[in-house]
Amino acid sequence: MDLRAFEAWSKRIASWSRAYLETLRDRPVRSRSEPGDVLRALPATPPDQAEAFETIFDDFEALIPDAMTHWQHPRFFAYFPANAAPASMLAEQLANTMAAQCMLWQTSPAAAEMETRMVDWLRQGLGLPETFQGTIHDTATTATLAAILTMRERALGWAGNSQGLSGLGRLRVYASAQTHSSIDKDIRLSGIGLDNLVKIPAKEESGAFYGMDTDALRRAIREDRARGYLPAGIVVCVGGTSIGAIDPVAQVLEIAQEEGLYSHVDAAWAGSAMICEEFRDLWHGVEAADSIVFNPHKWLGAQFDCSVQFLREPAEQIRTLAERPAYLETLEAGGDMSARIDYSEWTLPLGRRFRALKLWFLMRAYGLDGLRQRIRNHVTWAQEAAQMIQADQNLQIVTPCVLSLFSFRHTSGETATRGLLDRINADGRTYLTQTVHEGAFVIRFQIGSFDCTRDDVKTAVEAVIELARTECG
Ligand SMILES: *Cc1c(COP(=O)(O)O)cnc(C)c1O
Numbered sequence: 001m002d003l004r005a006f007e008a009w010s011k012r013i014a015s016w017s018r019a020y021l022e023t024l025r026d027r028p029v030r031s032r033s034e035p036g037d038v039l040r041a042l043p044a045t046p047p048d049q050a051e052a053f054e055t056i057f058d059d060f061e062a063l064i065p066d067a068m069t070h071w072q073h074p075r076f077f078a079y080f081p082a083n084a085a086p087a088s089m090l091a092e093q094l095a096n097t098m099a100a101q102c103m104l105w106q107t108s109p110a111a112a113e114m115e116t117r118m119v120d121w122l123r124q125g126l127g128l129p130e131t132f133q134g135t136i137h138d139t140a141t142t143a144t145l146a147a148i149l150t151m152r153e154r155a156l157g158w159a160g161n162s163q164g165l166s167g168l169g170r171l172r173v174y175a176s177a178q179t180h181s182s183i184d185k186d187i188r189l190s191g192i193g194l195d196n197l198v199k200i201p202a203k204e205e206s207g208a209f210y211g212m213d214t215d216a217l218r219r220a221i222r223e224d225r226a227r228g229y230l231p232a233g234i235v236v237c238v239g240g241t242s243i244g245a246i247d248p249v250a251q252v253l254e255i256a257q258e259e260g261l262y263s264h265v266d267a268a269w270a271g272s273a274m275i276c277e278e279f280r281d282l283w284h285g286v287e288a289a290d291s292i293v294f295n296p297h298k299w300l301g302a303q304f305d306c307s308v309q310f311l312r313e314p315a316e317q318i319r320t321l322a323e324r325p326a327y328l329e330t331l332e333a334g335g336d337m338s339a340r341i342d343y344s345e346w347t348l349p350l351g352r353r354f355r356a357l358k359l360w361f362l363m364r365a366y367g368l369d370g371l372r373q374r375i376r377n378h379v380t381w382a383q384e385a386a387q388m389i390q391a392d393q394n395l396q397i398v399t400p401c402v403l404s405l406f407s408f409r410h411t412s413g414e415t416a417t418r419g420l421l422d423r424i425n426a427d428g429r430t431y432l433t434q435t436v437h438e439g440a441f442v443i444r445f446q447i448g449s450f451d452c453t454r455d456d457v458k459t460a461v462e463a464v465i466e467l468a469r470t471e472c473g
Contacts, residue, residue: 028428081448085301087365091358140268147264151233176212178245210245233262239270244402250285272299430460
């Protein structure tokens with residue numbers, strides 16, 4: 001493709017993008033594609049001859065948008081959001097064009113130094129002390145794996161990295177029953193083994209909201225030590241995915257410190273809300289953590305993927321993860337050596353994208369105040385939505401708003417609740433997803449779509465109420 005054509009197509013794609021984003025409200029939120037539709041439409045074999053870009057683009061338009069679930073739709077209230085504020089999309093376009101492999105400071109000085117500065121801007125935004133530095137990963141799953149590997153190696157005096165785990169004692173990690181499934185996966189991948197992830201019961205009355213029972217946590221650690229096991233760390237939940245569970249952060253971190261355990265806070269979703277001072281009570285005491293992860297790609301508006309991990313002692317994670325072969329060494333010395341950080345030593349993959357650029361664009365284009373206003377609106381509108389649902393005779397709130405997440409059910413029971421969810425998502429005005437809470441099937445309602453309005457929330461709630469009425473028969 002010659003560069004004139006590249007420019008022309010870039011402009012055409014920019015126009016397409018505007019039209020797409022402008023007309024999202026007219027589309028059903030969840031795709032109506034049936035399994036196999038796209039697969040059947042794609043040729044089974046690759047082209048030998050070059051095709052005209054016009055044809056490629058026509059096929060894109062014909063095949064792709066209708067088979068997408070529209071994550072930027074203003075009435076997307078499923079899962080958690082994966083917001084891409086337009087300013088961050090533009091930054092991604094520039095990063096795509098420069099297409100740098102930002103593994104070392106030398107392979108892209110601007111990316112490394114921008115990462116240092118942006119992580120620190122976010123640290124200040126979230127009200128964390130200067131003792132934290134940090135890095136950017138692709139996702140929270142990966143950031144948490146890095147933390148769990150560091151947890152493992154710190155408990156083993158870094159012997160696991162060289163000797164492997166056999167014969168080094170049975171490691172134990174503690175987390176509430178409300179933590180995200182990525183913790184389970186990371187424990188498996190780390191070689192610690194799922195049997196050694198001790199799930200501490202989370203009760204409504206214990207801790208902030210379905211937080212872990214700290215007496216049970218102390219007891220579990222004591223019993224494990226008595227059995228000769230090796231407690232390594234605690235994963236703390238701030239805003240669980242199911243119903244927004246929150247551990248009593250200060251008490252749990254105090255136990256971690258008393259017991260000499262590594263602590264990792266998973267605030268993948270709720271972390272973004274901490275740019276608003278009034279929500280920081282939810283993670284009161286967090287400054288005592290060793291590691292904290294949150295995803296700017298969820299609520300904050302940074303195009304997926306972008307997961308930030310704050311670290312009290314980066315040296316421990318670097319010691320766990322860094323590889324330094326001769327062919328990656330930076331030979332020239334000089335300049336401000338403290339700015340010359342090779343962030344691939346802080347994270348799992350060697351190769352890295354220039355993710356800090358979209359944070360720079362995002363925070364400058366909206367300002368922290370602009371981002372705060374969105375989050376505050378979402379929290380307020382979620383409370384209004386929960387009130388409207390509670391007031392309807394066919395519906396009942398099951399778990400109250402934690403920030404902008406609540407859950408509800410149909411008063412006629414589980415079958416009606418399942419039927420209602422099917423109807424909501426077939427209807428297309430909004431998209432909601434489910435969870436199981438204390439054995440009961442419930443529908444989650446989560447407001448976090450970057451450009452949603454109060455009217456969008458109202459439209460979605462009205463659709464739910466209308467469809468609940470027809471579910472009564
Ligand atoms: C979304 C989420 C995760 C996983 O996030 P990824 O970035 O997709 O790996 C982990 N924990 C919580 C609480 C989440 O909400």
